[in-house]
Amino acid sequence: MTSLLTTSVSFVSNEHQPNVFARVGVVGAGQLARMMGQAARDAGVSVTVLATTREDSAVATSDGVVLGEATDTGALHELAGRVDVITFDHELVDLDVLEALEAEGVVLRPSSAALRFAVDKAFQRRTLFDAGVPVPRFLIVTSSHDENLEPFLSGLDAPPVVKASRGGYDGRGVAFPDSRASALRDVDAMAECGPVVVEERLDLVGEAAQLVVRSVAGDLSFYPVVTSVQHAGMCTDVRYPSDLDDATRAEAHELSGRVAQLVGGIGVLAIEYFVTAKGLLVNEVALRPHNTGHWTIEGTSTSQFAQHLRAVSGQSLGEVAPHYPFAVMVNVVGAEEPGSLEAAQRVAGTYVHDYGKSWRPGRKLGHVTALGDEPTGPRVRAWESARAFGTVTREA
Numbered sequence: 001m002t003s004l005l006t007t008s009v010s011f012v013s014n015e016h017q018p019n020v021f022a023r024v025g026v027v028g029a030g031q032l033a034r035m036m037g038q039a040a041r042d043a044g045v046s047v048t049v050l051a052t053t054r055e056d057s058a059v060a061t062s063d064g065v066v067l068g069e070a071t072d073t074g075a076l077h078e079l080a081g082r083v084d085v086i087t088f089d090h091e092l093v094d095l096d097v098l099e100a101l102e103a104e105g106v107v108l109r110p111s112s113a114a115l116r117f118a119v120d121k122a123f124q125r126r127t128l129f130d131a132g133v134p135v136p137r138f139l140i141v142t143s144s145h146d147e148n149l150e151p152f153l154s155g156l157d158a159p160p161v162v163k164a165s166r167g168g169y170d171g172r173g174v175a176f177p178d179s180r181a182s183a184l185r186d187v188d189a190m191a192e193c194g195p196v197v198v199e200e201r202l203d204l205v206g207e208a209a210q211l212v213v214r215s216v217a218g219d220l221s222f223y224p225v226v227t228s229v230q231h232a233g234m235c236t237d238v239r240y241p242s243d244l245d246d247a248t249r250a251e252a253h254e255l256s257g258r259v260a261q262l263v264g265g266i267g268v269l270a271i272e273y274f275v276t277a278k279g280l281l282v283n284e285v286a287l288r289p290h291n292t293g294h295w296t297i298e299g300t301s302t303s304q305f306a307q308h309l310r311a312v313s314g315q316s317l318g319e320v321a322p323h324y325p326f327a328v329m330v331n332v333v334g335a336e337e338p339g340s341l342e343a344a345q346r347v348a349g350t351y352v353h354d355y356g357k358s359w360r361p362g363r364k365l366g367h368v369t370a371l372g373d374e375p376t377g378p379r380v381r382a383w384e385s386a387r388a389f390g391t392v393t394r395e396a
C-alpha cells in the first residue's frame with residue numbers, strides 16, 4: 001500500500017504550509033470508515049481503523065486494524081502509535097479521553113473541542129441559538145420536574161419532539177410522543193443518560209442537507225444542497241439537486257458557511273435542515289462524512305470521503321463539481337427477508353454499495369446511487385435496484 005501513497009509524513013510545520021500526513025486513523029469501523037478506506041487511494045493516504053470486531057464493515061477496506069472500543073484509552077493509544085492523524089466514523093466517543101490524547105500531542109481532526117458540537121445535542125442547539133442561527137424552539141431539561149417545562153409545553157401547538165442529548169443516531173434517541181403525559185415519560189427515560197432537548201414539532205415541507213468541508217488552511221468547499229427524504233427518523237433517499245427554490249438554496253448556502261465557521265472543525269461538516277413554510281431551520285450538524293453525501297462517490301469529481309481524508313491529512317481540497325445534473329441515492333435498510341445483491345447489481349445504470357454487514361431487519365446494509373440528465377430515470381433505477389437488494393423502505 002505504501003507505494004501507492006502520493007504524500008508522505010514530513011515537513012516542518014509553519015502556518016502557511018501545514019504538515020501533510022500519509023497515515024489516517026479512523027475511530028470506528030462502520031460503513032463511513034469503510035467508504036473512507038475505499039477512497040484512501042484517491043486521497044493518497046492509508047487508513048487504519050479502530051474496530052470492535054474483525055467483522056466490522058470497514059475492516060475489509062482498510063490498510064490496518066486495531067481492535068478495541070472507541071472509548072478505550074489503550075486502544076486509542078495503539079491507534080495513535082500507528083497513524084499521524086485520527087478522525088472519526090461516529091460520535092459515540094468520550095471527549096475527556098480525547099482531550100487527554102490531544103494533551104499528549106495526538107492530532108485529532110476534528111478536534112475534541114469541535115467534536116463536542118456533534119457529541120452533545122444540547123450544547124449544539126444552544127451554541128447555534130446563541131449565534132443567531134435559526135433552530136426549532138427548544139428547552140434543555142434534566143427531568144420532567146424542571147420548572148420551565150410546563151410553560152414551554154403549554155406554549156406549543158402540538159406535543160413536542162424529545163431528544164437525548166447524547167448517543168442518538170438514525171432516529172434512536174428521538175421520541176415523538178402523542179400526548180403531554182407520554183412526553184414527560186420520554187423526558188424522564190432519556191434523562192437517565194443526561195440532558196434532554198425538548199423541542200417544537202414542526203410542520204415540515206421537507207428536509208435538506210449540505211456538506212461543507214474545511215481544510216487545515218481554513219479553506220471551505222461546499223457540496224450542493226440536497227433534499228433528504230426521511231421516514232420514521234431514518235433517511236430513505238437523497239436527491240440532487242434539492243427541490244428548494246433558488247432563494248432558499250442560497251439561504252442554506254449562507255447558513256452552512258456560518259455554521260462551518262462557528263464549529264471550526266476540520267473535515268466534512270454535514271448540516272441538516274428542516275424546510276418549513278416560514279423558512280429553513282438547522283436541525284443538526286455532524287462532523288464526519290454523512291449519509292446525505294454518499295451520492296458524491298460517483299456523483300462529483302471528489303467524493304465526500306476523499307475530500308474528508310484530504311482535509312484531515314492536511315492537503316488542499318479537491319473540486320466538487322457534479323458529473324450529471326441529477327443524482328438519486330437510496331439507502332438499503334434490511335427488510336424481514338434478505339434480497340439479492342446480484343439482482344440489485346443487474347439493474348442498469350446503478351452503483352450498488354454493499355456494506356458487508358450481516359443481514360438484520362432495520363439495519364442499514366448498503367445504498368444505491370443512480371445519475372442522469374433528467375430526474376425520473378435515476379429515481380426509478382435507484383429504487384428498483386434498492387428493492388431488489390431487499391430494502392424495507394418504499395419511495396415516498
Ligand code: ADP
Pocket residue numbers: 136161163168169170171172173174199200201202203204207230231232233234272283284
Ligand atoms: P438523528 O440524530 O437520530 O438523525 P434527528 O434529530 O435528525 O435525529 O431526527 C430524525 C428525524 O426526525 C428528522 O430527520 C425529522 O424527520 C424528524 N424530526 C426530528 N425533529 C423534528 C421536529 N422538531 N419536528 C419535526 N420532525 C422532526
